[in-house]
Amino acid sequence: MATTERPQGQAIVDRAYEFLVNNRVWKSIFRIGYPNTPRNQMLAVATNVFLHLHPTRVHRTHVKITHTYCLGGLSFFLFLGLTVTGVLLMFYYVPSVERAYADMQALQTDVRFGMMLRNTHRWMAHGMVITVMLHMMRVFYTGAYKPPREFNWVVGVILLVLTLLLSFTGYLLPWDELAFWAITVGTNMIGSDPILGEVNQFVMIGGFEVGQNALIRFYTLHVIGLPLAAAIFMSVHFWRIRRDGGLARPL
Amino acid sequence: MVADAPAPASSRQRGAMPSVRPRRQREEELLVWPDLVFVEFIAALIFTITFVALAILINAPLQDRANPANTPNPSKAPWYFLNLQELLIHMHPALAGVIVPTIFLVLLAAVPYFDTSNEEQGRWLATPRAWPNLIVGMTVGFVGTWLLIIYDSSKHIVLYERFSVGSEAFRVWPPFMAEENVRTWPETLNWLKSVRALQTDINWHNDLTGVPIGETFIRTDLLGLPRGSIQWNVPAWIVEQAIPIGIMVGLPILLSLVAWRTGLARTRRDHMILLISGWFASWLVLTVAGTYFRGAGLELLWPWDVYPAES
Numbered sequence: 001m002a003t004t005e006r007p008q009g010q011a012i013v014d015r016a017y018e019f020l021v022n023n024r025v026w027k028s029i030f031r032i033g034y035p036n037t038p039r040n041q042m043l044a045v046a047t048n049v050f051l052h053l054h055p056t057r058v059h060r061t062h063v064k065i066t067h068t069y070c071l072g073g074l075s076f077f078l079f080l081g082l083t084v085t086g087v088l089l090m091f092y093y094v095p096s097v098e099r100a101y102a103d104m105q106a107l108q109t110d111v112r113f114g115m116m117l118r119n120t121h122r123w124m125a126h127g128m129v130i131t132v133m134l135h136m137m138r139v140f141y142t143g144a145y146k147p148p149r150e151f152n153w154v155v156g157v158i159l160l161v162l163t164l165l166l167s168f169t170g171y172l173l174p175w176d177e178l179a180f181w182a183i184t185v186g187t188n189m190i191g192s193d194p195i196l197g198e199v200n201q202f203v204m205i206g207g208f209e210v211g212q213n214a215l216i217r218f219y220t221l222h223v224i225g226l227p228l229a230a231a232i233f234m235s236v237h238f239w240r241i242r243r244d245g246g247l248a249r250p251l
Numbered sequence: 252m253v254a255d256a257p258a259p260a261s262s263r264q265r266g267a268m269p270s271v272r273p274r275r276q277r278e279e280e281l282l283v284w285p286d287l288v289f290v291e292f293i294a295a296l297i298f299t300i301t302f303v304a305l306a307i308l309i310n311a312p313l314q315d316r317a318n319p320a321n322t323p324n325p326s327k328a329p330w331y332f333l334n335l336q337e338l339l340i341h342m343h344p345a346l347a348g349v350i351v352p353t354i355f356l357v358l359l360a361a362v363p364y365f366d367t368s369n370e371e372q373g374r375w376l377a378t379p380r381a382w383p384n385l386i387v388g389m390t391v392g393f394v395g396t397w398l399l400i401i402y403d404s405s406k407h408i409v410l411y412e413r414f415s416v417g418s419e420a421f422r423v424w425p426p427f428m429a430e431e432n433v434r435t436w437p438e439t440l441n442w443l444k445s446v447r448a449l450q451t452d453i454n455w456h457n458d459l460t461g462v463p464i465g466e467t468f469i470r471t472d473l474l475g476l477p478r479g480s481i482q483w484n485v486p487a488w489i490v491e492q493a494i495p496i497g498i499m500v501g502l503p504i505l506l507s508l509v510a511w512r513t514g515l516a517r518t519r520r521d522h523m524i525l526l527i528s529g530w531f532a533s534w535l536v537l538t539v540a541g542t543y544f545r546g547a548g549l550e551l552l553w554p555w556d557v558y559p560a561e562s
């Protein structure tokens with residue numbers, strides 16, 4: 001189809017480039033040459049499903065690190081990292097009161113890189129709570145919630161709640177003292193509401209105290225329910241950024 | 252300015268109607284590949300390295316297996332909910348656990364519908380008076396929240412007593428306490444020991460600690476049911492609900508009012524910056540207090556007493 005545009009270069013680089021790009025395999029995957037001309041650079045973004053989250057061009061000020069500190073992007077990055085490490089953790093973890101704690105111990109001692117896997121997941125989870133909050137502060141102080149972006153701010157608040165819930169449901173899973181009492185204290189707070197509290201708490205933990213029912217509920221929400229919801233709202237969030245004309249800037 | 256950028260060439264109606272959203276000026280724009288993708292790549296790289304390093308250096312905690320029979324003291328929620336747990340110490344549990352966070356989230360989501368101006372959006376604190384409002388809001392939130400926590404934990408008593416009888420150095424200052432006798436908190440002021448002391452250290456009349464609203468107002472007997480027996484404990488209600496709500500609603504309004512009268516906050520954006528900054532600071536203080544300053548029995552302690560060095 002399109003002939004490959006390519007810049008002048010040294011012969012050896014040229015030949016390497018030719019070898020890498022000018023073949024059916026590369027073109028079957030990327031359709032275009034290496035993005036080193038404006039045309040290919042725009043095509044690279046527009047034709048790639050992942051990069052397509054972006055527009056092909058952005059305003060100069062938005063590329064400056066100090067405008068966003070990349071905080072929204074990093075929240076998303078952490079979400080992806082948590083998904084990958086979380087899937088790996090699921091290989092070793094069974095959400096049963098009898099097994100959960102022993103599984104965690106086995107993961108840490110018997111599984112190669114198991115401890116590191118668990119650490120990464122845990123620190124990324126804390127990290128995501130922090131980056132999402134900081135992202136919210138940056139959006140607030142840059143006044144980026146103003147029209148026409150009001151609704152995306154609301155979507156953001158929902159994402160904030162989902163992030164906290166994801167972290168909270170994950171907290172119970174190791175089934176150690178820390179997990180058990182943190183969730184007991186947390187759900188008791190909900191249960192202390194005199195009108196609907198008891199019902200809410202009962203529904204949340206599936207009983208009158210944190211036990212097997214709570215564990216399976218938290219687990220299911222943690223590994224599928226909430227991530228799915230978060231992914232959906234993130235799609236809306238990103239879509240709206242594009243629809244609202246990219247990031248906010250002075251009119 | 253961007254507003255007078257040329258209309259899209261494709262529309263063929265030069266000068267007819269300006270497009271609603273001003274066309275972007277191409278020179279002001281950069282290509283996403285490589286400029287933005289590069290930044291994102293570097294950010295992702297730095298984060299990957301950071302978290303791998305963290306994961307190698309610090310192990311996630313795994314304590315003993317959960318044992319419902321053995322309640323640790325203190326038992327704490329995850330750190331990002333310790334702000335709510337801190338609130339719980341000071342007010343009715345329904346307020347702290349459910350009502351305050353719910354109302355707060357609704358108000359947070361409503362910010363853009365309240366502040367609808369478009370002035371200087373998309374730039375850091377670019378409206379006039381943005382910085383003063385941020386600084387005042389954060390300072391008030393920070394100091395105010397600490398003062399409230401200290402008061403409700405009776406630490407002002409400790410301070411007072413330390414100043415009046417403490418070491419030699421303290422005895423000469425403040426001067427009006429220099430002489431003998433100002434040793435303990437005066438008994439007549441016991442109701443100022445904490446918010447709760449209003450309930451426990453005042454001789455409330457029995458009529459007030461058990462107002463039978465079940466008999467007076469809630470006439471379940473009219474429905475053929477037995478008469479309700481709800482007793483309204485007025486002092487407890489004042490301490491657990493009226494004062495906390497008054498503080499949480501009243502102080503921000505007061506702050507906004509003062510800022511408005513002094514000319515610090517004139518636009519809605521000003522008020523938003525003032526109040527939300529105040530909230531950020533207050534939230535931070537509550538989280539830090541709940542995390543580092545609450546020991547056994549959730550008593551207010553110094554961090555080194557909460558987490559003694561040997562453990």
Ligand code: HEM
Pocket residue numbers: 068070071072073074075076079132135136139142144145149152153154155156157159160163234237241246247248373
């Ligand atoms: C899981 C959580 C979240 C993710 C992954 C996320 C992701 C993003 C990303 C990638 C951007 C692009 C610009 C940037 O990086 O700053 C963005 C922008 C934005 N976010 Fe979020 N966000 C999250 C939570 C929130 C929250 C909690 C709020 C506010 C309450 C919010 C409100 C917004 C708004 C209004 C914009 C547009 C900013 C502008 O136009 O300059 N987001 N978000």
